[in-house]
Amino acid sequence: MVVDVIIIVAVLIGMFFGLRRAVGTATGRRDCCSGDAKPSGKKFRATRIEDTDEAHYPYATDLTVAGMSCQNCARNVENALDSIEGTWARVDLDTRTAHVLSKQPVDLDAYREVVSESGYRVIS
Structure with a gap:
């Protein structure tokens, strides 16, 4: 009986931390890959680029960008840069690089x- 209680408590603790990470990631307060807290994590909406003629x-x-570890990270950076009027990023x-095209x-x-x-973070 004591073993059952210990197992149930361990499962509940695991569920608590898993849910905490999932909520933090979904709201942008935690990194999508490591689960670490992000000091700043504004999520930019995807911007449809109407003019795709280079x-x-x-x-x-x-730009070389530090801190990206997955495709979601790359998409977040791309959305952030695309939020600037007249830009297409x-x-x-793989190369941790953002290629930014601009009309200005x-x-x-x-x-x-x-x-x-x-x-x-832009490092170069």
């Missing part, structure tokens, strides 16, 4: 700011 984007830059998780001159400070707001 010729219409005369300015471009590549594509993120390559490149604004590195704005790019760094939105990437930081999404919980990641």
Whole structure:
């Protein structure tokens, strides 16, 4: 009987921590991969890029982004950069690089700011 109680308590504790992580990840307060708390984790909505003709984007830059560990992380960075008017970003998780196309001159400070707001860091 004592063994049964110990097993039930252990299962309940495991369920509590699992649920806590799932809720934290779903709300953006926790990292999607490690479950660690994120100091800043604003989730940007996916922006549908209407103009996908690269010729219409005369300015471009590549940013190296730290902190991405999965495709969800890459999507969050992409959505953050796409939230800037006149930009179109594509993120390559393997190289940790965001290729940003822009209709206006490149604004590195704005790019760094939105990437930081999404919980990641531009390192170059």
